[in-house]
Amino acid sequence: xxxxxxxxxxxxxxxxxxxxxxxxxxxxxxxxxxxxxxxxxxxxxxxxxxxxxxxxxxxxxxxxxxxxxxxxxxxxxxxxxxxxxxxxxxxxxxxxxxxxxxxxxxxxxxxxxxxxxxxxxxxxxxxxxxxxxxxxxxxxxxxxxxxxxxxxxxxxxxxxxxxxxxxxxxxxxxxxxxxxxxxxxxxxxxxxxxxxxxxxxxxxxxxxxxxxxxxxxxxxxxxxxxxxxxxxxxxxxxxxxxxxxxxxxxxxxxxxxxxxxxxxxxxxx
Amino acid sequence: xxxxxxxxxxxxxxxxxxxxxxxxxxxxxxxxxxxxxxxxxxxxxxxxxxxxxxxxxxxxxxxxxxxxxxxxxxxxxxxxxxxxxxxxxxxxxxxxxxxxxxxxxxxxxxxxxxxxxxxxxxxxxxxxxxxxxxxxxxxxxxxxxxxxxxxxxxxxxxxxxxxxxxxxxxxxxxxxxxxxxxxxxxxxxxxxxxxxxxxxxxxxxxxxxxxxxxxxxxxxxxxxxxxxxxxxxxxxxxxxxxxxxxxxxxxxxxxxxxxxxxxxxxxxxxxxxxxxxxxxxxxxx
Numbered sequence: 379x380x381x382x383x384x385x386x387x388x389x390x391x392x393x394x395x396x397x398x399x400x401x402x403x404x405x406x407x408x409x410x411x412x413x414x415x416x417x418x419x420x421x422x423x424x425x426x427x428x429x430x431x432x433x434x435x436x437x438x439x440x441x442x443x444x445x446x447x448x449x450x451x452x453x454x455x456x457x458x459x460x461x462x463x464x465x466x467x468x469x470x471x472x473x474x475x476x477x478x479x480x481x482x483x484x485x486x487x488x489x490x491x492x493x494x495x496x497x498x499x500x501x502x503x504x505x506x507x508x509x510x511x512x513x514x515x516x517x518x519x520x521x522x523x524x525x526x527x528x529x530x531x532x533x534x535x536x537x538x539x540x541x542x543x544x545x546x547x548x549x550x551x552x553x554x555x556x557x558x559x560x561x562x563x564x565x566x567x568x569x570x571x572x573x574x575x576x577x578x579x580x581x582x583x584x585x586x587x588x589x590x591x592x593x594x595x596x597x598x599x600x601x602x603x604x605x606x607x608x609x610x611x612x613x614x615x616x617x618x619x620x621x622x623x624x625x626x627x628x629x630x631x632x633x634x635x636x637x638x639x640x641x642x643x644x645x646x647x
Numbered sequence: 648x649x650x651x652x653x654x655x656x657x658x659x660x661x662x663x664x665x666x667x668x669x670x671x672x673x674x675x676x677x678x679x680x681x682x683x684x685x686x687x688x689x690x691x692x693x694x695x696x697x698x699x700x701x702x703x704x705x706x707x708x709x710x711x712x713x714x715x716x717x718x719x720x721x722x723x724x725x726x727x728x729x730x731x732x733x734x735x736x737x738x739x740x741x742x743x744x745x746x747x748x749x750x751x752x753x754x755x756x757x758x759x760x761x762x763x764x765x766x767x768x769x770x771x772x773x774x775x776x777x778x779x780x781x782x783x784x785x786x787x788x789x790x791x792x793x794x795x796x797x798x799x800x801x802x803x804x805x806x807x808x809x810x811x812x813x814x815x816x817x818x819x820x821x822x823x824x825x826x827x828x829x830x831x832x833x834x835x836x837x838x839x840x841x842x843x844x845x846x847x848x849x850x851x852x853x854x855x856x857x858x859x860x861x862x863x864x865x866x867x868x869x870x871x872x873x874x875x876x877x878x879x880x881x882x883x884x885x886x887x888x889x890x891x892x893x894x895x896x897x898x899x900x901x902x903x904x905x906x907x908x909x910x911x912x913x914x915x916x917x918x919x920x921x922x923x924x925x926x927x928x929x930x931x932x
Contacts (some may be wrong), residue, residue, distance in 0.1 A: 429839065429843055430759055452845075455929060456844060467839065470863075472858055476854075480854050480855075481844060488850055488853070491854060541844055567717060
């Protein structure tokens, strides 16, 4: 799915969150968003998965301007977009399998949805496929809130893959994963994107992971695109400028932190 | 520094003034209602009052326990239980669809998602069912079940049926409001995740709202069922069958020992319902 964002504006309670943002994405591209907290990444993602409408400017998906679509057409478009959230956003009481089935909820009639809740063996094979990809196939019938936070994140990832999307959005998907799992997740997304020609757009705080696996990096700052470069051309200077705090702080962070001697002496085991 | 101190002082002064006003208000309301409701406590220990109370209390002992009476009251006891169960069930089935319409978060869901469909007509179509169902729930709830029972006794005659109908209608109002509030209080993040897959509202209800709200829905429904047992007894007083009707008959005949048996059965019934609903709660939640 290709995306075109033109002059996007959004404000909450008068304060602009996104101002005059422009970029476009080709089908099958993999893009990582970087930028400090509160820069409007999550808001931007909510524009791309059609949960909110822009205050000004436009979002185009596969050439269709979203602002001209009816409710029904918006829903049809949403079916092709899967989102992985920072928090897993699962139903805690549900079994893992039901949380994954929820990925196809947009494609199902109400009768179909009810059947999937009542007849347990209906969609087992498809679910097992995505669960094996995420490495938690043995947890299929566990109650979701019995899993660890990291495992729950894998369930959320499996749900997104089960939706079989044309556009996969991941808003800081690694926030609750350890470094090894974070890399595993990114590899999975990259492979999935290559196999299915899925557009993948993700945001990260781990700069090195993003640079290693995503061919294109967009830095966001103050609600606008700060740089938009191939991963190879992103320099240290770019990143320093991106994360530098421009507002003067009341208390400067100390450059040399004095470490108490007791912490330096090695502990004998 | 001094100006912020000033503001803080003024605020605390304002706050204590407000507290004082609330306190005086409460005293006035309590005093007023004592006066207006014509409570006459001395009447309780006047000679007549004491006499009547003593008559009633001594009449309670011994409780009636003839085999004839005991076998006779089995049916009214079961009737009361049935009225409570069927009435609450009827309430649940009426309340649930109404609560979906009366839920703010469900009716307003997705109103920002299509810029192309922000016409006044669409807005009206979104709010009209909400306003109507809220109004209907308020109407059902504001008329007490006793009044509903009087209406239905006129309409369908004496017996358990008017009791079931009265309880069902009144509880539909109460449960509907409770359900809609429970649905509105559900964690919005999983709901947003479901909405972003393009799911229809009804699918989101079954896959999101219901499983998220289920513990609360069950707990409040069971609580209402417990209340329903007591309400079913009261409804019997106006002819809606069950133990209540028997209590009323025995009272009128001055058969106080029968009344005491009936009251003991009622206690047992309420205790039993308590245990059952406690068990269900434990299993389901």
